[in-house]
Amino acid sequence: MGLISNGTSIFDAGSMAAGIGSSMSFISKGTASSSATIDFTSGIDSTYKEYMFIFKDIHPATDEAHFQFQADTGTNTNYNQTITSTSFVAYNNEGGTAQGVSYNANHDQAQTTNFQNLNANLGNGNDESLSGYLHLFSPSQTAHVKQFMSVTTEYEFSNYAHQLHVGGFFNTTSALTRVRFKMSSGNIDAGTISLYGIA
Secondary structure (H helix, E strand, O other): OOEEEOOEEEEEOOEEOOOOOOOEEEEEEEEEEEEOEEEEOOOOOOOOOEEEEEEEEEEEOOOOEOEEEEEEEOOOOOOOOOEEEEEEEEEEEOOOOOEEEEEOHHHOEEEEOOOEEOOOOEOOOOOOOEEEEEEEEOOOOOOOOEEEEEEEEEEEOOOEEEEEEEEEEEOOOOOEEEEEEEEOOOOEEEEEEEEEEEO
């Protein structure tokens, strides 16, 4: 039995019709090994209207570090675009004695050119790491500002599970062409970041 909407077949014999929905295309991957930064300097262009970075097992060299990102335009390498952002965190400790959801004023920005924090106080113990994703919307269009949103989950340095939500925009109508990831202190000791284009 097929599914038809407004005269268009959506599903037929268990398969989705061509052109319905979206797909992800792998572009590139950066692997950290005591790396100061992981940079994506190609592949972000007008091919896709949405790009997604997936973080896997990001491990810092320095305890209580923040995983951060910034973007730039053209062939610029200053990574200092103006950001306005907002952030909230959900948390619970290993003993189940402290939990909640709260606005995270330490990780928002109001028209600053700083790197944007994507987590809070990541631990550098052998079993501590961060995973998550970042969406960057329409980086190549030149009519509007560029929105982004991120969700990360981490093993925080004092034995908390944190899930941090960050959203905001780069206040520029210039096309964004490159993205840099780094820690607020020290290197990215290990982990991978994969870049996908979403059709």
